[in-house]
Amino acid sequence: MRPTPNTDRPTSHNLMRFHFSLLLLVTAGLVVAFAPLPAQPITPQERTFEIDAHQFAYSPSEIKVNPGDTVTIQLVSTDVVHGIYVDDYDISVEADPGQSATLTFVADKPGSFRFRCNITCGAMHPFMIGKLTVGSNNWLYRSIGLAALAVLGMTVSRKQKA
Amino acid sequence: MAKIELTRIPFIKNILKSRYPQLAVFIVMLIGYIFAILAGLIGTPVGSHNFSIVFVWIAWWALLILVAVPFFGRGWCAVCPIPLPGEWLQRGAVLSPPDKRPKWLNLRVPKMFRNIWLQNISFLLLALFSSVLLTTPNITGIVLAAMLFAAIGLSTVFERRAFCRYLCPVGGFIGLYSQTAPVELRIKDKQVCVTCEGKPCYNGSSTGYGCPWDIFPGGLTKNTYCGLCMECIRTCPHDNIAVNLRPFSADLAKPSTRMDEAFKAFIMLGSAIIYAGVLLGPWGAFKDAAYNVGSGAWFIYAVVFLAIIFVVLPGLFTLGILNTKNALPLKQRFASLSTALIPLGLMFWVAFSLSFVLTNASYIIAALSDPLGLGWNLFGTANMAWQPMLTSILAPAQTLVLVGGLIWSARTAQKAAGEVKVSPIPVIVYCLLATCLMLWLLL
Numbered sequence: 001m002r003p004t005p006n007t008d009r010p011t012s013h014n015l016m017r018f019h020f021s022l023l024l025l026v027t028a029g030l031v032v033a034f035a036p037l038p039a040q041p042i043t044p045q046e047r048t049f050e051i052d053a054h055q056f057a058y059s060p061s062e063i064k065v066n067p068g069d070t071v072t073i074q075l076v077s078t079d080v081v082h083g084i085y086v087d088d089y090d091i092s093v094e095a096d097p098g099q100s101a102t103l104t105f106v107a108d109k110p111g112s113f114r115f116r117c118n119i120t121c122g123a124m125h126p127f128m129i130g131k132l133t134v135g136s137n138n139w140l141y142r143s144i145g146l147a148a149l150a151v152l153g154m155t156v157s158r159k160q161k162a
Numbered sequence: 163m164a165k166i167e168l169t170r171i172p173f174i175k176n177i178l179k180s181r182y183p184q185l186a187v188f189i190v191m192l193i194g195y196i197f198a199i200l201a202g203l204i205g206t207p208v209g210s211h212n213f214s215i216v217f218v219w220i221a222w223w224a225l226l227i228l229v230a231v232p233f234f235g236r237g238w239c240a241v242c243p244i245p246l247p248g249e250w251l252q253r254g255a256v257l258s259p260p261d262k263r264p265k266w267l268n269l270r271v272p273k274m275f276r277n278i279w280l281q282n283i284s285f286l287l288l289a290l291f292s293s294v295l296l297t298t299p300n301i302t303g304i305v306l307a308a309m310l311f312a313a314i315g316l317s318t319v320f321e322r323r324a325f326c327r328y329l330c331p332v333g334g335f336i337g338l339y340s341q342t343a344p345v346e347l348r349i350k351d352k353q354v355c356v357t358c359e360g361k362p363c364y365n366g367s368s369t370g371y372g373c374p375w376d377i378f379p380g381g382l383t384k385n386t387y388c389g390l391c392m393e394c395i396r397t398c399p400h401d402n403i404a405v406n407l408r409p410f411s412a413d414l415a416k417p418s419t420r421m422d423e424a425f426k427a428f429i430m431l432g433s434a435i436i437y438a439g440v441l442l443g444p445w446g447a448f449k450d451a452a453y454n455v456g457s458g459a460w461f462i463y464a465v466v467f468l469a470i471i472f473v474v475l476p477g478l479f480t481l482g483i484l485n486t487k488n489a490l491p492l493k494q495r496f497a498s499l500s501t502a503l504i505p506l507g508l509m510f511w512v513a514f515s516l517s518f519v520l521t522n523a524s525y526i527i528a529a530l531s532d533p534l535g536l537g538w539n540l541f542g543t544a545n546m547a548w549q550p551m552l553t554s555i556l557a558p559a560q561t562l563v564l565v566g567g568l569i570w571s572a573r574t575a576q577k578a579a580g581e582v583k584v585s586p587i588p589v590i591v592y593c594l595l596a597t598c599l600m601l602w603l604l605l
């Protein structure tokens with residue numbers, strides 16, 4: 001009896017196509033992740049935000065500025081001592097109850113950053129969090145692009161293997 | 163990649179066969195566990211300065227979800243101290259050979275409870291109160307003590323480790339995700355087990371106890387319910403038990419058909435998404451609702467939490483696979499295809515935990531010097547200021563983890579869909595949408 005040919009085994013042509021597709025996908029992935037995006041020239045401004053801090057939230061909890069803006073945060077603590085620490089910028093300020101404190105910085109790093117209370121203020125203190133967005137949140141869009149590309153790649157590679 | 167038998171290495175085999183190394187780790191863990199209970203009950207109410215919160219929910223959680231589960235599966239269960247006192251009581255011994263006479267009631271767990279629904283419920287109960295549990299030392303102390311006493315109580319009523327197998331809220335998801343780990347305990351030769359008289363690996367012998375997890379190793383095909391206690395290595399008279407290194411997620415090639423396991427995957431996926439939004443998001447109203455247990459807002463939070471897990475996520479999944487018609491009933495397709503959510507859920511938890519752990523890890527160093535928050539300074543680090551770690555690489559790391567999880571899940575979906583002979587596309591699209599939501603919440 002003659003053995004049945006193994007139809008699952010990829011031919012060298014298919015293997016080459018698969019490797020070429022993989023190379024294309026990796027290249028596309030690198031482009032999506034790291035390619036510089038055209039920046040619209042925006043004149044830097046001075047931006048001031050009054051942020052109320054109370055257990056365990058900031059109000060407003062999300063602020064958006066443009067890259068290069070000089071940002072002033074007036075932190076007003078309405079119950080106990082609260083602080084504000086901006087991730088990645090590594091800057092902070094604290095305000096006593098009923099008092100305000102000012103934090104000024106140049107938003108020279110684009111992206112999305114959490115700001116959080118840096119003074120233990122009660123049980124939910126570790127989760128007292130706000131969000132600063134400088135320019136557009138490109139990393140999020142790049143990540144979603146990578147996720148879509150990954151799915152596309154999986155589907156294509158599966159079809160080619162089949 | 164072929165399997166590599168770790169127990170071929172004499173050093174590893176001797177360590178696993180001897181009870182003493184495991185007992186030493188057990189005792190250290192038990193002391194730490196009891197100290198965490200005491201710290202929770204008598205230490206400072208400030209969570210970020212109390213051993214119970216800092217070591218349980220930051221240090222232990224980081225080790226569990228970032229290292230132990232992904233790389234060692236149920237490795238934590240092998241050294242978990244919770245079943246220990248109950249097991250000693252049940253056996254009437256710590257290390258001596260087992261007495262065949264049953265101690266206490268030694269009942270078999272009723273058939274209707276021999277699944278992971280109780281674990282699903284116990285996890286959800288903790289999850290609904292998690293904002294209080296994660297931040298309030300005395301609640302953490304009470305829950306840790308309750309788990310210890312529940313394990314002792316069940317050991318006196320039921321045979322083997324009934325608490326670990328059927329009730330532990332942590333054991334349920336460790337078991338689910340242990341299927342992805344590159345470590346397994348399996349038999350070497352099935353025929354040896356078939357002809358083995360007395361099945362000492364299950365029933366016990368003079369060299370060790372019968373499987374505390376109520377598993378016959380000869381039938382073991384996945385990691386989910388094997389607690390890696392190593393008793394079978396000690397009792398097997400034929401040297402037929404091996405601990406192997408294997409490719410990641412080898413168990414997922416054969417998808418489960420159990421609804422309790424399928425819903426565990428949804429519970430874990432949904433909880434990670436909800437926590438990312440509520441705990442790490444900028445929305446104060448959600449945090450208030452989650453924290454103020456018993457308030458109207460909390461009841462709404464609880465209803466929404468359960469609706470997302472039991473209605474929205476499974477409902478959308480079902481809608482997606484509704485048209486993937488084949489001979490199998492929808493329920494079976496649902497259970498099999500939900501296997502794809504296991505790697506995705508694990509990676510969601512890793513991404514969530516990275517953010518929480520890196521931000522709060524500096525509390526560990528301070529709490530080492532003053533574990534009860536009573537003003538001690540044992541190692542001179544008690545006054546160390548809080549400082550988030552590695553926040554600049556957090557977003558890229560989370561992207562890598564989440565996109566990696568998506569690829570892993572898509573591959574698992576393709577395999578599971580191949581088994582039930584349907585298209586994997588709806589499941590992959592579902593995973594993509596869930597990943598995009600998680601990216602939006604975390605980045």
